[in-house]
Amino acid sequence: MRETTTLSAPTRQHYEARGLELPREERVVSTSGELMEGCRELRAAGRPSVVVGDGQHLRYSPAGAVALRTEGMDRILSIDRHSGLVQAEAGVRWRDLQDALFAEGLSAGGYALQPSTATLGGLLARFRPGPKTLGMGSVRDGCVALSAFSPTSGSYEYLAAPRKAAGPDLRYLFIGAEGRNGPILEATMVARRPLESELLIFEGLGLNEALALLEAIYRAGLRWQWIHYVASSERLQIALSAPGALLRGQIRWIEANLRLPEAHLDVEGLRARRRWLEDRHPARRAHSRAERSSGLWCTARALQNPPLDRSTPGVDDLTITAFTPDRVELVVEHHAPLDVPMPGVIARWPLRQNLPLDSTATTELS
Amino acid sequence: MSLNPAPNLSAAMQRDLEAIVGAEWVRYQLPDRLAYDNDCWPRGIILTRGRRLGVHRPSAVVQPANEAEVVELVRWARKTGTPIIPFGAGSGVCGGTVALDERAIVIDLKRLDRLLEADAERLIMRAQPGLIGMNMERALNYRGLTLGHFPSSLYCSSVGGYLAARSAGQYSSLYGKIEDMVVSMRVVTGRADVIDSAASVRRPGVWEGAAAEAMAPESTQLFVGSEGTLGLITEATLRLQPLPSRQLYRGFQFPTLQGALDAIRELMQQGLRPAVVRLYDEFDSLIAGSGRKRARKANTSPVSTVPPATASPTPSAGELLKGLGRLAKRTLGDLGVAAPVERLVDRASRELLSRAVGQPLLINRLAERVPAQCLLVIGFEGHNELIDAEASFAFDLLGRYGVDLGEGPGKHWLKNRFSVSYKQSPMFDAGTFVDTMEVSTTWENVLPLYEAVRRAVEREVFIMAHFSHVYAEGCSIYFTFAGFGSDLDQTLRTYELTWNRALGAVADAGGSIAHHHGVGRSKAAFTARDHRGGEPLFKGLKSTYDPDGILNPSKVYL
Numbered sequence: 001m002r003e004t005t006t007l008s009a010p011t012r013q014h015y016e017a018r019g020l021e022l023p024r025e026e027r028v029v030s031t032s033g034e035l036m037e038g039c040r041e042l043r044a045a046g047r048p049s050v051v052v053g054d055g056q057h058l059r060y061s062p063a064g065a066v067a068l069r070t071e072g073m074d075r076i077l078s079i080d081r082h083s084g085l086v087q088a089e090a091g092v093r094w095r096d097l098q099d100a101l102f103a104e105g106l107s108a109g110g111y112a113l114q115p116s117t118a119t120l121g122g123l124l125a126r127f128r129p130g131p132k133t134l135g136m137g138s139v140r141d142g143c144v145a146l147s148a149f150s151p152t153s154g155s156y157e158y159l160a161a162p163r164k165a166a167g168p169d170l171r172y173l174f175i176g177a178e179g180r181n182g183p184i185l186e187a188t189m190v191a192r193r194p195l196e197s198e199l200l201i202f203e204g205l206g207l208n209e210a211l212a213l214l215e216a217i218y219r220a221g222l223r224w225q226w227i228h229y230v231a232s233s234e235r236l237q238i239a240l241s242a243p244g245a246l247l248r249g250q251i252r253w254i255e256a257n258l259r260l261p262e263a264h265l266d267v268e269g270l271r272a273r274r275r276w277l278e279d280r281h282p283a284r285r286a287h288s289r290a291e292r293s294s295g296l297w298c299t300a301r302a303l304q305n306p307p308l309d310r311s312t313p314g315v316d317d318l319t320i321t322a323f324t325p326d327r328v329e330l331v332v333e334h335h336a337p338l339d340v341p342m343p344g345v346i347a348r349w350p351l352r353q354n355l356p357l358d359s360t361a362t363t364e365l366s
Numbered sequence: 367m368s369l370n371p372a373p374n375l376s377a378a379m380q381r382d383l384e385a386i387v388g389a390e391w392v393r394y395q396l397p398d399r400l401a402y403d404n405d406c407w408p409r410g411i412i413l414t415r416g417r418r419l420g421v422h423r424p425s426a427v428v429q430p431a432n433e434a435e436v437v438e439l440v441r442w443a444r445k446t447g448t449p450i451i452p453f454g455a456g457s458g459v460c461g462g463t464v465a466l467d468e469r470a471i472v473i474d475l476k477r478l479d480r481l482l483e484a485d486a487e488r489l490i491m492r493a494q495p496g497l498i499g500m501n502m503e504r505a506l507n508y509r510g511l512t513l514g515h516f517p518s519s520l521y522c523s524s525v526g527g528y529l530a531a532r533s534a535g536q537y538s539s540l541y542g543k544i545e546d547m548v549v550s551m552r553v554v555t556g557r558a559d560v561i562d563s564a565a566s567v568r569r570p571g572v573w574e575g576a577a578a579e580a581m582a583p584e585s586t587q588l589f590v591g592s593e594g595t596l597g598l599i600t601e602a603t604l605r606l607q608p609l610p611s612r613q614l615y616r617g618f619q620f621p622t623l624q625g626a627l628d629a630i631r632e633l634m635q636q637g638l639r640p641a642v643v644r645l646y647d648e649f650d651s652l653i654a655g656s657g658r659k660r661a662r663k664a665n666t667s668p669v670s671t672v673p674p675a676t677a678s679p680t681p682s683a684g685e686l687l688k689g690l691g692r693l694a695k696r697t698l699g700d701l702g703v704a705a706p707v708e709r710l711v712d713r714a715s716r717e718l719l720s721r722a723v724g725q726p727l728l729i730n731r732l733a734e735r736v737p738a739q740c741l742l743v744i745g746f747e748g749h750n751e752l753i754d755a756e757a758s759f760a761f762d763l764l765g766r767y768g769v770d771l772g773e774g775p776g777k778h779w780l781k782n783r784f785s786v787s788y789k790q791s792p793m794f795d796a797g798t799f800v801d802t803m804e805v806s807t808t809w810e811n812v813l814p815l816y817e818a819v820r821r822a823v824e825r826e827v828f829i830m831a832h833f834s835h836v837y838a839e840g841c842s843i844y845f846t847f848a849g850f851g852s853d854l855d856q857t858l859r860t861y862e863l864t865w866n867r868a869l870g871a872v873a874d875a876g877g878s879i880a881h882h883h884g885v886g887r888s889k890a891a892f893t894a895r896d897h898r899g900g901e902p903l904f905k906g907l908k909s910t911y912d913p914d915g916i917l918n919p920s921k922v923y924l
Binding site: 080082083084085130131132134135144152153154155156157158159160162163164166167168169170171172173176177190192193195219220221222223243249250253299300324325326346 | 489532538542585610748750837841878880881884885
């Protein structure tokens with residue numbers, strides 16, 4: 001374990017680039033054992049600690065705490081091609097996991113868009129309100145098993161078997177808990193065989209038109225890999241994936257029944273486009289406008305009546321990253337507090353928060 | 367047992383309960399209490415058929431009308447230290463709602479049975495926990511909607527029960543299990559707090575309540591599957607789907623189980639989304655064949671008496687014996703026995719087989735020798751021609767591994783899929799018992815686990831299985847076993863031994879002990895095998911939500 005009591009310049013830059021306050025001390029751990037030992041020791045000493053992956057989603061301020069950096073825990077532990085599973089340490093970056101699986105002829109799955117630079121453990125542990133969304137969910141829906149460590153209860157392992165009914169799903173003491181119940185150590189994820197994919201790009205769609213198109217596709221029974229809509233550019237991108245014959249049929253159906261896309265990208269183009277979008281994903285602390293952005297979860301109706309769009313006072317832009325009829329997930333960039341009435345908004349949280357470590361509130365609106 | 371033993375509750379306690387819910391909704395009489403002596407746990411059925419009544423009878427049955435009354439009941443139970451057993455429709459098969467303490471009261475939630483909202487625009491519904499599945503589904507269908515949750519117990523199970531036990535419907539490969547459908551819940555904890563696990567603008571993902579501080583934001587998934595040990599569900603919000611307009615069903619036959627499993631795995635890993643996938647092992651396929659034949663005969667009658675073979679977790683004695691007869695016949699045929707001799711042997715073997723459930727090793731070995739094939743029932747449901755294309759693609763894929771039997775097996779299954787769960791198998795009357803065990807594992811481990819369980823119990827019970835609830839990474843195995851004891855005590859010994867060996871084999875082979883029946887009492891000793899190191903975490907949850915330990919004690923974990 002490498003300890004840094006005086007933070008080096010690159011270390012300071014790591015935190016500053018994400019708008020995070022500096023920790024009192026940083027320890028870079030490279031094994032689960034080191035991480036558990038660090039947690040135990042710091043708890044025994046009564047010293048506050050924060051588990052940090054990449055730090056993209058960290059909402060609790062590390063100021064005054066010992067930061068336990070997990071990026072050294074980046075090994076891929078096993079790949080089960082038959083069952084389509086990959087087990088990896090929590091500190092592996094999502095992009096590295098994607099690349100490693102790609103080299104094995106597998107895919108890490110087409111979950112809703114997320115920063116590729118984030119770590120696996122961080123993506124699972126990050127705050128994200130809302131229920132599961134089967135078929136078009138977040139990365140946590142692809143998590144089959146995990147191991148974690150609770151400083152108070154010890155180590156925990158959730159068996160790698162599908163959809164168990166053996167009591168409460170105790171993974172959810174760690175998934176979404178932002179490390180506050182202890183760190184995630186390893187995770188077993190679904191690793192799919194890559195299917196044919198295509199990106200449909202629709203241009204010139206107003207917000208309401210984009211929502212209507214997404215709803216029509218959803219109700220037709222089609223499930224996309226991911227979507228991305230930016231209000232300022234009026235561009236909706238939908239990634240579809242299926243065995244070749246079915247994929248072509250799905251695209252023909254959309255074209256014949258709903259709307260012709262302005263452009264198609266094949267799998268190579270899609271992959272490049274996804275990386276580009278992920279690197280600039282608005283829901284990350286290092287995003288240039290994260291400080292003036294909020295995550296929002298609302299009904300589609302809430303975006304329409306009264307309209308929440310670029311005409312709303314203080315709003316600069318909206319990016320939709322997930323859609324179901326009961327829930328639209330988006331990032332709202334704003335230059336003034338979002339204090340307009342928002343009926344139908346279910347959850348709202350600033351992207352860049354620096355909550356005190358002893359805070360029990362998960363989120364307070366700024 | 368006295369014919370009318372005095373209730374365990376004092377007169378003052380009875381008055382308290384009556385003050386909360388009204389005198390007509392508190393029941394102390396022995397027949398009422400005996401009605402709650404067991405749910406559908408086969409061990410309890412064995413006891414009942416053996417005339418050993420009242421083993422798990424509660425001291426009273428209370429039927430609240432609303433959440434406020436539930437809160438008051440929990441508050442009263444805290445004050446008096448009375449254990450609470452939450453009860454929905456009583457269709458559980460793991461003893462999740464049996465009283466283990468004679469002071470316990472059952473809180474029966476059947477009066478909370480309203481569909482509060484069904485929003486076709488947002489595709490969301492809100493329901494109370496006592497709403498029966500089929501009533502809910504009919505109300506949704508009327509609005510052009512479906513939950514997509516179709517357990518075989520649909521007529522006799524409730525929304526609260528689905529959530530409490532992490533239930534799966536027959537269409538889980540398309541719509542998911544109940545934990546994939548739930549958005550949020552309202553729960554009355556053992557502190558008599560009401561928790562709403564829905565996100566709110568003020569505190570996304572965190573409820574308002576005294577116990578909020580100690581919990582992770584993803585509380586919904588912690589209450590799902592808690593089987594009443596952390597709280598009583600009083601309302602649930604669930605995600606809906608538009609009612610599909612097209613159904614395509616098909617049967618396939620495969621020469622080997624391995625080949626069939628390979629085909630299904632290929633299907634799921636290609637990202638296809640069949641609604642129904644049910645693969646029967648060789649002997650289960652024989653019984654399924656028997657059921658289909660009888661179905662065809664029964665179709666001539668306006669009132670169907672079709673045995674629910676392909677949907678049934680517990681085959682009737684007749685079906686089982688018929689299947690065993692077929693098994694013997696085929697095995698003998700395989701050995702080259704001439705037809706007249708075969709008939710003689712067949713008659714003799716039937717007589718023997720009627721007692722053969724008591725000699726399971728023989729039958730299990732016979733089953734392994736059978737040159738039978740495996741039956742797969744598969745169905746797709748959707749809204750337009752896209753589903754036709756997906757089904758066609760899947761049928762082509764399956765046709766490369768097996769033989770297409772056409773629509774017949776699928777249609778038969780579809781017609782009879784709910785015919786069984788509320789009927790107790792006649793096998794119990796014949797002195798035998800039948801039970802089922804649903805486990806799950808990853809694809810690589812499916813056949814090893816299947817074999818391990820067969821080996822573990824082959825001397826105790828006759829065993830067969832089907833494979834359903836399939837996912838990209840694995841599937842559920844649904845074992846059915848039948849055993850026999852010369853008297854009640856021996857039957858119970860065989861029953862307990864079978865379960866211990868079977869669950870031990872599952873856990874040793876790396877499988878999960880439960881896929882959708884929950885844990886209840888019957889599997890509680892093995893829960894920790896699914897959650898290594900989980901017991902202290904569960905105790906932490908209990909101390910947060912049920913500090914007095916009054917909620918469904920000794921369930922989920924012993």
